[in-house]
Amino acid sequence: MCQILICTTYTINSWLARESGTISEDVVRNAFSATENGFLALVRRMREFKPLIAAVGSCCLVGVIWRGTLYVANVGDSRAVIGCLGRSNKIVAEQLTRDHNASVEEVRQELRSLHPDDSHIVVLKHGVWRIKGIIQVSRSIGDAYLKKPEFSVDPSVQRFRLSEPLRRPVLTAEPSLYTRVLCPQDKFLIFASDGLWEHLTNQQAVEIVHNYPRAGIARRLVKRALEEAARKREMSYADLKKLDKGIRRFFHDDITVIVIFIDHELLQESNPSIPELSIRGFTDAVMPSTFSVLDGIT
Template sequence: MFSWLARIAWTCWKPVRRYARMSKDDLDDSSLEDPLLWCRSLDKHSYGEFSFAVVQANEVLEDQSQVETGRDATFVGVYDGHGGPDASRFISDHLFLHLMRHAREKGALSEDILRSAFSATEDGFLTLVRRTCGIKPLMAAIGSCCLVGVIWRGTLYVANLGDSRAVIGSLGRSNKIVGEQLNKEHNASLEEVRQELRSLHPNDSHIVVMKHGVWRIKGIIQVSRSIGDAYLKRPEFSLDPTFPRFHLPEPLGRPVLTAEPSVCTRVVQPNDKFIIFASDGLWEHMTNQEAVEIVHNNPRAGIAKRLLKTALSEAARKREMRYDDLKKVEKGVRRFFHDDITIVVIFIDHDLLEKKQPAPELSVKGFIDTVGPSSFNIFKD
């Protein structure tokens, strides 16, 4: 369905593109700002600096994101919603607060505390679905991927649901930068994920189905782990056949999706230079290695925006367009050319890791451009 709609959008766009190319000024003007792009060039966090950029493609932005900088820790969250923005917005409003509450209770951070924060966020969103599904039944079909990174006391914690990606750039042999993916992806396009689903559902021959050239769980969704998507987790949220897009061929016997994150811990090494956190919209257009080389070989200021523009230029090239032409496409229609994309680049300055110098305590929400004080402190005051 999506590829068919994309062909229609592209057919409609071609005459406009020809007209746009007739203007010499447009051909030469590469400074035209993208009205759907937001960025923060460079800010400080406890262990270095960070750069932040978001571009909207959907009619309503489904990517939500945040960076929280505290006295002794740095938090990054990238929440790639699907079916609507409700789940990703809910995560942005609640997950970090759950993490702080659990961490303060223990006076420390751990993988179990990260899992507890994810679980509390999932429970909270399903409660919201239960309260509102009578007036908005499609709330049961709204979900979000969720990628979180926390640096605390020289250790990096990464937790993930879905197919966003955290990639660390480290200096290898001959002082060359090397990209290493830190998190597992939960997408049915991966053979490992399909095998996991088949082993968990041995009696369900339709647990993964190839549909329109894409592997999908129950023929509906690509990601196997998420916050939300209640109708694929609990029978009480099943949608009736009036919503054919989300209709299951048989009643749900057991959950086919889970909100259990994959979590990894890494002690930050002297050769670790930066981490790129990004929704899957970036990785559709570049490899891990291409991304870390762009970051390594360019100035820090505006580096997230540079990554974003590189991805958008590649998305335009695939449609035989220039990025300047793509900038003129309105939100909603833009989704036929690329996804919402969120990028956060966290630089690690090792002298700051050792000195523990104070940094501004900021709470930055992506695209909304709200910047305020953060109360990010793992220890009770």
């Protein structure tokens, strides 16, 4: 599954923010809805060329700091953690997001309550809880074949095969939202995909960020997680790095990390001078795309 991590301060490059002139939970929620609807529209247009695009999905984690207030929203199991100074100036981790993963008992109970007539809504498969025996996350962008019958995947593709036709959505793109007025004790935010949290606890991660220089800190977190992944397999970090990417997938999940340091003096400025970063992906079209995530999908 792909990972989308978005962190922004003061401005959002979307018509949603421009139209409203402010940021709120509703604006962030609408941004998720627009992203989901836009991707499903792409799936409809692309299925003729790339049938398995209906099985492409992503976690999504968004953070916005607007006028001293932090807004965080997520679908999937990417996680936002804030590092706060506690008593005796000890750094303390606080998880801001909810993991939408079937490994969490609360998530399994939620799914069972939503699907009381489906005894296979969550299945323990090879020691891992999965929704319909296929996917671990209960919320995502995409994964259209688990949301709408019109996007059903050829049952001959075993990986995405459902035991019975889809009657109603088993996944949703509805985000969990969290709002927090930042205080001087809030020092930094870590946004990371589940690959990091499989090997580092929240507290371990914030202590690394707190105790090392800012420069290269996200890379340091990734390296520490990979070192732990190697240790669990009784191998060295150097040997792990030598493995082919296709093989490494069996040793650790993809890891994406963003660290945001909260400079409170800057937050108090009405028009801070902050460079804006814009990343543009492929241009939406009805013709086949060369977007790399679709490579190998036929």
